Amino acid sequence: MNLRLYNTLTRRLEPFRPLHHGRVTLYTCGPTVWNYAHIGNFRTFLFEDLLRRYLEHQGIEVFHVMNLTDVDDRTIGAAQGAGLSLSEHTAPFITAFFEDCQYLRIRPAHVYPRATECVDSMIDLVTTLMDAGLAYRGEDGSVYFAVAGFEDYGRLSQVERRELKAGGRVSSDEYAKEDARDFALWKAASEVDEAVGAAWDAPFGRGRPGWHLECSAIALSQIRARYGIETLDIHAGGVDLIFPHHENEIAQSEGATGQTFSRFWLHGEFLTIGGTKMSKRFGNTLTARDLREENVDAGAVRYLCYSTHYRQRLNFMDDALDSAREGVERLGEFRRRLEAAAEDAPAGDASCPSAAIDLEAAFQAALDDDLNAPQAVAAVFSFVRKANRELDAGKWDGVAAGRALGVFDGVIGVLDLLPASVEVTDEVRQWVERRVADREAARAARDYGAADVIRAELAGRGVELEDRPEGTRWRLRGD
RNA sequence: GGCGCCGUAGCCAAGUGGUAAGGCGGAGGUCUGCAAAACCUCUAUUCGGCAGUUCGAAUCUGCCCGGCGCCUCCA
Numbered sequence: 001m002n003l004r005l006y007n008t009l010t011r012r013l014e015p016f017r018p019l020h021h022g023r024v025t026l027y028t029c030g031p032t033v034w035n036y037a038h039i040g041n042f043r044t045f046l047f048e049d050l051l052r053r054y055l056e057h058q059g060i061e062v063f064h065v066m067n068l069t070d071v072d073d074r075t076i077g078a079a080q081g082a083g084l085s086l087s088e089h090t091a092p093f094i095t096a097f098f099e100d101c102q103y104l105r106i107r108p109a110h111v112y113p114r115a116t117e118c119v120d121s122m123i124d125l126v127t128t129l130m131d132a133g134l135a136y137r138g139e140d141g142s143v144y145f146a147v148a149g150f151e152d153y154g155r156l157s158q159v160e161r162r163e164l165k166a167g168g169r170v171s172s173d174e175y176a177k178e179d180a181r182d183f184a185l186w187k188a189a190s191e192v193d194e195a196v197g198a199a200w201d202a203p204f205g206r207g208r209p210g211w212h213l214e215c216s217a218i219a220l221s222q223i224r225a226r227y228g229i230e231t232l233d234i235h236a237g238g239v240d241l242i243f244p245h246h247e248n249e250i251a252q253s254e255g256a257t258g259q260t261f262s263r264f265w266l267h268g269e270f271l272t273i274g275g276t277k278m279s280k281r282f283g284n285t286l287t288a289r290d291l292r293e294e295n296v297d298a299g300a301v302r303y304l305c306y307s308t309h310y311r312q313r314l315n316f317m318d319d320a321l322d323s324a325r326e327g328v329e330r331l332g333e334f335r336r337r338l339e340a341a342a343e344d345a346p347a348g349d350a351s352c353p354s355a356a357i358d359l360e361a362a363f364q365a366a367l368d369d370d371l372n373a374p375q376a377v378a379a380v381f382s383f384v385r386k387a388n389r390e391l392d393a394g395k396w397d398g399v400a401a402g403r404a405l406g407v408f409d410g411v412i413g414v415l416d417l418l419p420a421s422v423e424v425t426d427e428v429r430q431w432v433e434r435r436v437a438d439r440e441a442a443r444a445a446r447d448y449g450a451a452d453v454i455r456a457e458l459a460g461r462g463v464e465l466e467d468r469p470e471g472t473r474w475r476l477r478g479d
Numbered sequence: 480g481g482c483g484c485c486g487u488a489g490c491c492a493a494g495u496g497g498u499a500a501g502g503c504g505g506a507g508g509u510c511u512g513c514a515a516a517a518c519c520u521c522u523a524u525u526c527g528g529c530a531g532u533u534c535g536a537a538u539c540u541g542c543c544c545g546g547c548g549c550c551u552c553c554a
Contacts, residue, residue, distance in 0.1 A: 029554075037554085044554040073552070157550090158482085183551065211552050238554030245552070268554070269484090275547070278554095307492065307502070313485075313547075320491055323503035330502090333517070366493090374493050378501035388518060392509090448512055459515075466516045473516090 001058050002368045005234075006311060008242060008265040009156055013370055018233050019263065023061040025227065026052060027219045027262070029237035029245070030066040030112065033093040034074040036287040039301075039316060040278045042104060043271040044238045046302060047310040047371070049106045051236065051266070053414045054367050063226060066109035067218045068094060071116050071198050072211050079196040086196045087116070100288035104298050105416050111222060115214045116198075122209045122217040123202045125256055126185050130204065134255045138176030141188030141205050147181040150251045156265060157243035183248050184210040212248035216261070220253060235262035239269055268310045275315055286316065299332075299419045300325040306373035306415055325419075327381075329477070331412070332419045334384045338408060341391055341401035350399035355390060356407040359383040363411045373415065380411060422476045432463055436472055439465075 003016045018024045028048045031037045055062050069075070070090040079089035094114075101108065115122075126143055129135035134149045147153050189199035189206045198208050209217075223229050230253075237246065246265060253261035270277055273284040291301060304324040308314040359379055366375035387404060390396050396404065412418060439454040455465055458474070466473045 031554080041554045047554095181551085240549070240553050243550075248551085270548075270554075272547080277548070303502090304491090309493075311484095312492090315491090317491085320503085323491070326504090327502050330517095337517085372493075374502090375500070378493065381501055385519085392518065443512075446512075452513075455515090464516060465514095467511060467514085468517080469510085475516095 001060075002364075003054075003058070004368060004370055005264055005266060006370050008246075008267050011158070014264070016234075016264065018060065019229070019231060020227075022059070023063065024055055024233045025223050025229070026055075026062055026064045027215070027222075027232050027235045028064070028066045028109070029215060029241055030068050030109075031097055032069040032072055032074055033090045033097060034072075034078040035093060036096055036289055037100060038278055038285050038287045039291065040238075040271040042100065042106075042288050042301075043305050043314060044236075044268040045101070045106055046104065046305045047268040048236050050306065050310075050367075050371055050373060050415070051234070052107055053416070054371065057410070057414045063223075064107075064109040065111050065113070065219060065222045067215055068097070068112050068114045069211065069214060070094070070114050071208055071214075076192060076196055076198050076208075079198075080192050084196070086198045089196075096289065100292070103292050104288060104301060113218045113222065115209065115218070118214070118218050118221065119200045119209060121221040122186075122213050123200075125213060125217045125220070125252065127203060128256045129185065129252065132255060135185055136178065137204055138178075140176040142176060142184050142207065143186040143204050144177050144182040145185050145248065145251060145255070146178065147183075147251065148179055150255050152254065153181070153251050154247065156247045156250055183212060183244065185213050185252065186210060212245055213252060215245070216249045216252040216256075219249075219261075220257065230257040230259040230261075232262040234264045234266060236266040236268070239267040242267055269313045271305075271314045271316055273316050296321060297325055297328060297419050299328040299417050302415065303328050303377070303417050306377055306417070309370075309372060309374055311370075328417055328419050331380070331384065331417055334388065335405075335408065335412070335418060337391065338387065338401055338405045341396060342398055342405045350397060350403065352403040352407065353387075353390065353396060353400050355383055355386040356404040358386075359411060360407050363414075367414070376411070376415065377417070380408075380415070380417075383408070424476055428476075432458065432461075432474055432476075436465070436474055440472060 001016070004013045005016045006012070007014045026048075028045070031041055052062055052064055071086060075086060075090055079086045082089055126135060129145065130137075130143065133146070135143050135145050137143050186202065186204065186207050187193075187210055189208060193199045193208055199206055200208065219232060219235070220230055223232060235246070235249075242265075250261050253259075272278065273286060274282075276282060276284065278285045288301075300321055301324070304316070304321055305314065307320075307324065359382075362379035362382070363376050366372045366379055369375070387396075387408075391401070435454055435458055439451045442448070442450040442454065458465060462477050463474050464477055466475075
């Protein structure tokens with residue numbers, strides 16, 4: 001394996017080697033299920049999906065953990081606002097998240113631990129940190145991590161010492177902390193917490209876990225249970241998590257275990273709309289559900305996300321989605337052509353066409369280089385053009401086409417860019433085939449006026465026709 | 480105030496020292512009764528601006544212009 005990844009920890013490209021040969025532990029920060037996840041979240045999840053799939057494409061066994069944050073300020077606030085308990089409020093959003101992942105064809109993680117179901121391991125972690133003298137109970141009843149006791153603090157975000165912004169607000173807990181940098185591991189239960197069912201008993205007082213604690217506890221308990229280790233190969237998330245979230249995760253985890261928490265830290269850049277970060281404030285949020293409801297092809301969304309490198313900002317525009325859709329349709333069209341060419345292949349032993357060999361090499365070189373998806377996509381299109389030329393020239397027999405198809409499917413399976421197949425009921429199929437036959441009859445009778453009327457009628461239903469030497473082919477195009 | 484990112488053809492976007500990938504769009508063409516389908520070909524002497532380093536720079540350095548992000552719970 002020649003994969004090189006940009007490690008935020010060192011700010012450099014580093015050759016990636018799993019800690020244990022042939023298998024990788026991957027932890028990715030999941031959604032906070034207080035609302036529908038937006039496409040910015042999904043851009044990150046798609047970058048992680050590419051990482052996961054490429055590793056698996058290389059024959060590596062990946063153990064992928066993604067947490068679901070179902071207890072934090074926002075979930076509690078939203079539950080209270082809706083007059084529901086925490087679990088009542090988050091349940092539909094958890095369901096929606098999985099539906100959205102399926103829509104976008106994101107390969108599921110192996111486990112999706114929910115924060116509320118892992119409170120025991122979080123309590124254990126806090127206890128360990130208190131025993132180690134790295135955590136203390138503040139006057140407000142919350143437990144804080146003592147940053148001063150952890151020498152490496154700031155290594156990930158590369159800031160020696162964070163200063164509070166001049167004139168910045170000072171929240172009430174500032175008075176309970178020994179050091180402004182200290183952060184809450186465990187928050188003393190408030191009335192609202194109790195009201196929505198977000199409070200648990202612990203040796204150090206009733207309360208609820210802090211956000212950072214959740215990921216450390218879940219990641220560690222998962223890899224301990226499965227492999228008996230305390231070091232992840234890769235931890236990934238959005239760039240905004242570098243500080244404080246991931247910095248704090250490192251402090252908690254390494255403070256407790258004395259082991260490197262994660263060898264590689266990968267961060268995906270933001271998706272913007274109108275050139276600025278999505279935010280409720282600017283009214284420029286867009287969710288995966290919005291796209292699905294507008295019948296946007298998932299392949300086009302994936303294509304759009306992979307058309308920009310993951311460490312580069314991506315500005316989301318409808319125009320770009322339209323052009324992505326065109327590109328994806330072309331790939332789908334090409335695959336149909338290649339598949340047809342590969343059919344009724346005589347038993348033979350043709351060698352793999354050089355264009356396909358080149359594709360595999362270019363594709364791997366691109367993704368090996370810090371998951372350069374845009375370059376991988378370029379390799380795919382170069383292949384499409386070369387293959388079309390060869391097919392036009394009749395240079396590939398069925399066996400060669402079959403070999404090429406195998407390579408094409410292999411690489412396209414990593415990116416998963418093909419347009420979603422449109423569901424066609426038998427009823428629709430029969431109707432379309434009858435009208436196509438009617439048109440064929442009209443054409444045979446040289447009644448082209450009638451033929452064009454039928455074509456227009458079918459087009460009105462989203463059916464496109466293509467007259468080829470071997471007959472008329474039809475397909476349904478989504479909106 | 481501190482830290483950092485970006486500016487490549489009409490649009491999107493790779494490339495980060497060796498002479499500009501790819502996609503969309505557009506223009507020609509092939510096939511076709513026709514084509515709105517499909518396929519092929521073409522489409523940046525030039526990389527925000529100005530200096531500099533170098534045999535050589537979109538790629539390195541400096542300054543300037545323009546856009547954006549982070550700085551305690553936002554992917």
